[in-house]
Amino acid sequence: MDEQPRLMHSHTGVGMAGHPGLPQHMQEGTGGTDGDGRKQDIGDILQQIMTITDQSLDEAQARKHALNCHRMKPALFNVLCEIKEKTVLSIRGAQEEEPPDPQLMRLDNMLLAEGVSGPEKGGGSAAAAAAAAASGGAGADNSAEHSDYRAKLSQIRQIYHTELEKYEQACNEFTTHVMNLLREQSRTRPISPKEIERMVNIIHRKFSSIQMQLKQSTCEAVMILRSRFLDARRKRRNFNKQATEILNEYFYSHLSNPYPSEEAKEELAKKCAITVAQVSNWFGNKRIRYKKNIGKFQEEANMYAARTAVNAANASSHGSQANSPSTPNSAGETGSPCQPEPRAKPLYAYCPFCLHLS
DNA sequence: AAGTATGATTTCAG
DNA sequence: CTGAAATCATACTT
Numbered sequence: 001m002d003e004q005p006r007l008m009h010s011h012t013g014v015g016m017a018g019h020p021g022l023p024q025h026m027q028e029g030t031g032g033t034d035g036d037g038r039k040q041d042i043g044d045i046l047q048q049i050m051t052i053t054d055q056s057l058d059e060a061q062a063r064k065h066a067l068n069c070h071r072m073k074p075a076l077f078n079v080l081c082e083i084k085e086k087t088v089l090s091i092r093g094a095q096e097e098e099p100p101d102p103q104l105m106r107l108d109n110m111l112l113a114e115g116v117s118g119p120e121k122g123g124g125s126a127a128a129a130a131a132a133a134a135s136g137g138a139g140a141d142n143s144a145e146h147s148d149y150r151a152k153l154s155q156i157r158q159i160y161h162t163e164l165e166k167y168e169q170a171c172n173e174f175t176t177h178v179m180n181l182l183r184e185q186s187r188t189r190p191i192s193p194k195e196i197e198r199m200v201n202i203i204h205r206k207f208s209s210i211q212m213q214l215k216q217s218t219c220e221a222v223m224i225l226r227s228r229f230l231d232a233r234r235k236r237r238n239f240n241k242q243a244t245e246i247l248n249e250y251f252y253s254h255l256s257n258p259y260p261s262e263e264a265k266e267e268l269a270k271k272c273a274i275t276v277a278q279v280s281n282w283f284g285n286k287r288i289r290y291k292k293n294i295g296k297f298q299e300e301a302n303m304y305a306a307r308t309a310v311n312a313a314n315a316s317s318h319g320s321q322a323n324s325p326s327t328p329n330s331a332g333e334t335g336s337p338c339q340p341e342p343r344a345k346p347l348y349a350y351c352p353f354c355l356h357l358s
Numbered sequence: 359a360a361g362t363a364t365g366a367t368t369t370c371a372g
Numbered sequence: 373c374t375g376a377a378a379t380c381a382t383a384c385t386t
Contacts, residue, residue: 236365236382259375280374281366288377289364363384370377 171207243272252304
């Protein structure tokens, strides 16, 4: 590694000394040794190589041709090969073996999971289904939004793919260009296939870092889209009046133990056309909010109590037993609150009706 | 527009 | 895992 500068320096040094005028070995062939003349020659060629980029294209082309035909060219080429051999050997130690970038893998996985980078359609079905399940099973009304979501997603996918293709094409073009350039140059200076390969690798890495940015921003876009369309909170709909009434009826008729069993939840869910999870949410919210401000709910409580009382009366007079879903250990506390009924999990230490009604 | 209601999510404890 | 409590984000009301 530290050899190269020295070599270059000495060459340029010789070149500088020998540059002015035409090949001097022609003129002073008798004076100096033959080695001197050869040095002159090599220096001359090197100098020409060094300055070739400063010249106009035509001039450079002509000069290049002249160089290639120069009688000393093979010798120079050999020398360069030797130097190369040394330096390449020293470089070889620092070869890359490219561990797969975890960040890139993460992005790839996500794009695949979201159906952006995977196979055409249906790729996102898993994610879509999960989202549908998460946002509540009553899917009749969100199908429109879903198609909207899918349209936007496929738009993103299309942009992603065209961009990706563009990058790929640019990368290939650039790679072949560089390879041609190197092959062309390999006539003048020694370039091993391995070096070309390495150069190609470098180019690919550069381009893949650009691709990574593309993937990153695509991921961001998908996330935004997701949160905009699929986040249930963003498209919250109140349950319909009937569902709320059913839930409230159950809640207030089981006020001392408003914890519907799994079966009761399922039944309620079916009746209200919502998911069991939504029933659980509703009861969770209801319990905490009721407890927080019982006074505020008093009117509602009275109303439902009266209603269920009427219902019960009707039911008994008709001899029918079709009632609201039952809970194992808390049935029939509707009419008379304050019954000291043993409860599995007493939430309220007192009966709200007794404390707040009168 | 501001305030309230409400369904969903998050965090935490048992 | 379930439920309490806090919080978020939207829907609805005034």
